[in-house]
Amino acid sequence: MKIAFIGVGGIAGNYRRSLKQLERPIAAVCDINVERAEAIATxxxxxxxxxxxxxLQQEKPDVVFxxxxxxAHxxxxxxxxxxxxxxxxxxxxxQNLETAQYASDAIAAAGxxxxxxxxxxxxDITVKTKELVSSRKLxxxxxxxxxxxxxxxxxWGKYDVSxxxxxxxTTHVFDLIRYFLGDVNTVHAYGIKGVSDGIADFEECTVCNLKFESGAVGSITSTCVARAHDSFATELVGDDLYLKLTHDLGLRGQIGGEGIDYTGTEAGYFRQVEQFIKAVDANDQGLVLSAYADAVKSLAVTLAANRSLETGQVEQVAE
Ligand SMILES: NC(=O)c1ccc[n+]([C@@H]2O[C@H](COP(=O)([O-])OP(=O)(O)OC[C@H]3O[C@@H](n4cnc5c(N)ncnc54)[C@H](O)[C@@H]3O)[C@@H](O)[C@H]2O)c1
Known part of the structure; x- marks a missing residue:
């Protein structure tokens, strides 16, 4: 399996470590920063x-990260x-749906x-939550x-790029909530700018309400100016059901009066790469839990939230 990278900055380092653990060597790396490309290649x-x-032409890789x-997309x-x-x-x-849809179409055509x-x-807390929720309505x-x-x-703090x-x-949270509750139809967001000097030229505190196709409702809060103990968390509610998934891999709550108290072991960084490599080895897209076409839907929700920040109106999520 010939593996190549486009972009070898921060997150690539994380994926490279996972590939090393899986004993999958990297054949080629590309970065517009020549010193970085050469250093990582070495x-x-x-x-x-x-x-x-x-x-792509010279190396004909089997896999590209x-x-x-x-x-930059x-x-x-x-x-x-x-x-x-x-x-x-x-x-x-x-950063826009046209680019994402073009890529999604190319992926579908190439199969x-x-x-x-x-x-x-x-x-593992997500896997456990899926099991616990099963067919219950959220x-x-x-x-x-x-x-x-x-x-x-x-x-990161430049709206033009990020x-x-x-x-x-917060796309991670939007995506995870979509994973449990399904497609989002409309959003309504508020935000405030200029809270802190030099962190971002966009809204540094936002709230976004969501209405799902199922009729369910949701709310997602973000800030990039304050450290919180419970920084990345997701709560799920249903009839006599409450589950909270936290950054420290806690899964707590109750279903039908029965207490849930579970602690996971891995945030998914390694497992996602392991699962991807399994899917490639088996040529089985069914093993993938986060397909590109589905990620385009998460992008559409967050872009609709941005439109709502501008208009102050409820915004429809693009199909
Ligand atoms: N937990 C996560 O899933 C997670 C965490 C961090 C970043 N990310 C995502 O990863 C992506 C990259 O973020 P990062 O933190 O690694 O950024 P980074 O700035 O550390 O690295 C990006 C690299 O891409 C290179 N690059 C830019 N344009 C390029 C092009 N056209 N061709 C080749 N190389 C190019 C840059 O020179 C840089 O080395 C972002 O979309 C970010 O949201 C995900």
């Missing part, structure tokens, strides 16, 4: 490129799909294995992503 004993098209900022995913490579794409899949890095879907989802961003990612916290970061 570490991985791989070939360095600064142009992804050239890398795409790990670039949202605003153009046709990389589509071109890799057209080359026949299986794809693992870091979230969010793009290649595809996965997006929504690791929370692969954590009527409300509550989520939060509360953190203080540092200076390590200069592009499209804001809901699209770039």
């Amino acid at each position: 570490e991985e004993n791989a070939t360095a490129y600064t142009n992804h098209g050239e890398m 795409v790990c670039i900022p949202p605003g 153009t046709t990389q995913v589509a071109e890799a799909a057209e080359s026949g490579a299986a794809l693992f794409v870091a979230k969010p899949v793009a 290649i294995i595809n996965q997006v890095g929504y690791m929370a879907r692969y954590s 009527t409300m989802g509550i989520g939060r992503f509360l953190t203080r961003m540092g200076a390590s990612h200069p592009w 499209r804001g916290q809901m699209v770039e970061q």
Whole structure:
């Protein structure tokens, strides 16, 4: 299995560690930052490129990991799909739906294995929650992503590149809540800008209400200016059902008066890569829990939330 990377910054390091653990060597890396491309290529004993098209043509990889900022996405995913490579794409899949849909169509046409890095879907507390909820009806989802961003990612606080916290970061929570409650029809968001100097040029505190196709309701809160104890959490509600999944891998609550108290062992970072490699080995897209086409739906929800911040109105999620 010939593995290549497009973008070898922060998150690529995480995926590279998982591949090392799985004893899957990396053959080629591409980054527009030539020093970084060369340094990582040396570490991985791989070939360095600064142009992804050239890398795809020269190397003909079987698998491509795409790990670039949202605003850097153009046709990389589509071109890799057209080359026949299986794809693992870091979230969010793009910063607009046109780019994401173009890539999604190319993936469908090529029929290649595809996965997006929504690791929370692969954590054992999520798997356990799916088992516990089973066919029970969920009527409300509550989520939060509360953190203080540092200076390590200069592009992160720029709306032009990241499209804001809901699209770039809280997308994990939007996606996880969608995983449990299904498709979202409409959203309504409020936000506030200028809370802290130099962190972001977009709303640094947001709230977003959701109405699901099932009739369920939801609410997701985000900030990038305050560290919270319970930074990334999701709560699920149904008739006599309450479950809370927390960042420290806790799963607590009750179903029908029966207490649930479970602690997971892994946030899903390793398992998502392990599962992807299994899917590629078996050529079985059915093993993937976070397909590209589904990730496009999570992007559509967060982009609708951004539109709502601008208009102050309830916004329809694009089909
Ligand atoms: N938990 C997670 O799932 C998680 C965590 C962090 C980041 N991410 C996502 O991963 C993506 C990358 O984030 P990061 O933190 O690794 O950013 P980063 O800035 O650390 O790395 C991005 C790399 O991509 C390179 N790059 C940019 N445009 C390129 C292009 N056209 N071709 C080749 N290389 C290019 C940059 O030079 C840089 O080295 C983002 O979409 C981010 O949201 C996911």
